[in-house]
Amino acid sequence: MFKLLPLALAMMIPTLAAAQAAPDDIRVRIVTARTQPLDLDMQLSGEIEAVDTLELGFRQGGRVTEVLVAEGDSVVAGQPLARLNAVQQDQALNVALAGLAAARAGSDQARQARDRADALLARGVGTRAAADQAEQALSQTQGALERAETAVEQARRAVDDAVLRAPEDAVVTDKSVAPGQVVAAAQPVLTLAALSGLEAVFHAPDDPLLHDILGRDVRMETLDVDRPDMVGTVTEIAPLVDPQTGTVTVRARLLTPNAGIVLLGASVRGHLSMAMEKGVVVPWTALMRSGDDPAVWVVDDDGRVALTKVVINHFADSTIFVSEGLSDGKRVVGDGAQLLYPGRRVRPVAEGVQ
Numbered sequence: 001m002f003k004l005l006p007l008a009l010a011m012m013i014p015t016l017a018a019a020q021a022a023p024d025d026i027r028v029r030i031v032t033a034r035t036q037p038l039d040l041d042m043q044l045s046g047e048i049e050a051v052d053t054l055e056l057g058f059r060q061g062g063r064v065t066e067v068l069v070a071e072g073d074s075v076v077a078g079q080p081l082a083r084l085n086a087v088q089q090d091q092a093l094n095v096a097l098a099g100l101a102a103a104r105a106g107s108d109q110a111r112q113a114r115d116r117a118d119a120l121l122a123r124g125v126g127t128r129a130a131a132d133q134a135e136q137a138l139s140q141t142q143g144a145l146e147r148a149e150t151a152v153e154q155a156r157r158a159v160d161d162a163v164l165r166a167p168e169d170a171v172v173t174d175k176s177v178a179p180g181q182v183v184a185a186a187q188p189v190l191t192l193a194a195l196s197g198l199e200a201v202f203h204a205p206d207d208p209l210l211h212d213i214l215g216r217d218v219r220m221e222t223l224d225v226d227r228p229d230m231v232g233t234v235t236e237i238a239p240l241v242d243p244q245t246g247t248v249t250v251r252a253r254l255l256t257p258n259a260g261i262v263l264l265g266a267s268v269r270g271h272l273s274m275a276m277e278k279g280v281v282v283p284w285t286a287l288m289r290s291g292d293d294p295a296v297w298v299v300d301d302d303g304r305v306a307l308t309k310v311v312i313n314h315f316a317d318s319t320i321f322v323s324e325g326l327s328d329g330k331r332v333v334g335d336g337a338q339l340l341y342p343g344r345r346v347r348p349v350a351e352g353v354q
Contacts, residue, residue, distance in 0.1 A: 028336035046202035050193030086162035103148035279321030
């Protein structure tokens, strides 16, 4: 009997060694991949601007004597905004008015002379030559009168052009002129924001999704003004990337009536909901790497893992959308993959559905 004991111990040694060598199953969080629609909340940052911006300048050059508005002022159509020194224009108008008075007097005298010549010719005591000469003189004085009236109109326009007026109801957004400054003709001195409408101007990163947002509604929230959320419609997407900022300009017309001038220059954040194709969703913590390709650990029915390459369609806040390599219902390691290798057995800490 004692001879059989060493033999039994010898047979038990490999079994004990195998039991000691077999590693324990690693506890990990296992999630089930599910197919879901991809709904994106595209966020854009920008500011509120007027749809129509007007840059105003004087029609003639000169020295500025008055600036009657400041930045932020509301103005109405026809309101004077600034004035030039109009001494020369006033003098030219006085000269033109004097010329007009003289031309009118000459025209009246020529008309009276023509009437007398016609009366004498009718009584037979005058000549046709005298009547024609009087008619010609009247025609010349009438031409002089028209020229004098035109000169007065031009002089009055020059005087009026020395005053810069608001073309419509607006808000002054920029002023680049001061009294005493000499300005050239058509040099911009004031910028107005017309009250015909407001729009949000966003500077978005270049994204292929931008091509599908034209005409979509954007929900906007103000960042530095306490106002309720607003809604706008995307009206314009710049076809080219701005070389200085590397962004694409997106414009959205505000649909909120009576938005008010307080919104001009306000910073806003736009939220644009985008519905895309469906994809298999797993948490971003499941993402691994196989060489240069993304991959996830897939758990089979025996609890063993295999590193499977996937193609990522889109990254969301806490999930990834997989378009290839993973099917609906597959079990995936969500957390705890640091010690895994192909064929390693795992046990779920808490199996859930993502």
